[in-house]
Amino acid sequence: MNKVRGIFIGRMQPVHNGHMQIIDKILEEVDEIIIGIGSAQLSHSLKNPFTAGERVVMLNQALAERGVDPSRYYIIPMQDINFNALWVSHVKMLTPPFSIIYSGNQLVKQLFSEEGFEVRQPPLYDRLRLSGTEVRTRMIEGGNWEELVPNATINLINEINGDERIKNLSIREISEI
Ligand code: NAD
Numbered sequence: 001m002n003k004v005r006g007i008f009i010g011r012m013q014p015v016h017n018g019h020m021q022i023i024d025k026i027l028e029e030v031d032e033i034i035i036g037i038g039s040a041q042l043s044h045s046l047k048n049p050f051t052a053g054e055r056v057v058m059l060n061q062a063l064a065e066r067g068v069d070p071s072r073y074y075i076i077p078m079q080d081i082n083f084n085a086l087w088v089s090h091v092k093m094l095t096p097p098f099s100i101i102y103s104g105n106q107l108v109k110q111l112f113s114e115e116g117f118e119v120r121q122p123p124l125y126d127r128l129r130l131s132g133t134e135v136r137t138r139m140i141e142g143g144n145w146e147e148l149v150p151n152a153t154i155n156l157i158n159e160i161n162g163d164e165r166i167k168n169l170s171i172r173e174i175s176e177i
Contacts, residue, residue: 005098009036015058018130040077052077061152
């Protein structure tokens with residue numbers, strides 16, 4: 001029997017508890033999940049502080065912590081391309097075959113539905129708090145970002161001094177203001 005595969009693509013800047021709940025939900029519905037680490041080429045900016053490799057570690061360890069069977073997921077970093085109309089083909093080139101895309105991102109949903117894929121919207125999990133923007137803002141402001149992310153994200157960010165990185169990136173030179 002063919003496996004039913006679903007794909008979920010996110011920048012995961014950083015991996016947070018909302019991403020993990022979405023992954024749990026998808027795994028209830030499909031045999032295998034492909035997790036795309038989007039905008040893999042971006043790092044060291046306020047919106048995209050972490051490298052693709054750092055995000056792979058966060059996710060890999062977070063899935064291990066949750067006891068997810070490694071034979072049920074693929075983690076694939078994917079760079080952006082300049083052509084939205086070609087992006088779905090680019091994603092297909094990088095991934096095992098799949099039939100369902102899970103996304104709450106309007107552009108992602110539009111592009112995949114135009115190519116004939118089944119699009120499913122994951123439920124919202126405490127969306128205002130569980131967002132990359134909220135985690136990054138708390139990191140800059142010295143708030144409790146740790147409560148929003150899995151232990152694996154905390155460990156990796158501590159290992160690379162990630163909160164110092166993001167605080168340093170937030171300091172603007174007078175010439176930039
Ligand atoms: P993200 O990490 O912000 O979110 C990932 C997904 O999780 C989204 O579908 C979002 O709706 C969902 N989500 C996050 N928190 C949630 C919560 N608490 N509850 C429910 N759902 C939640 O990533 P993103 O920015 O949506 O990632 C899309 C990626 O696709 C980006 O890297 C983007 O650049 C890429 N992309 C590239 C092209 C191109 O290269 N031309 C085109 C379209 C999209």
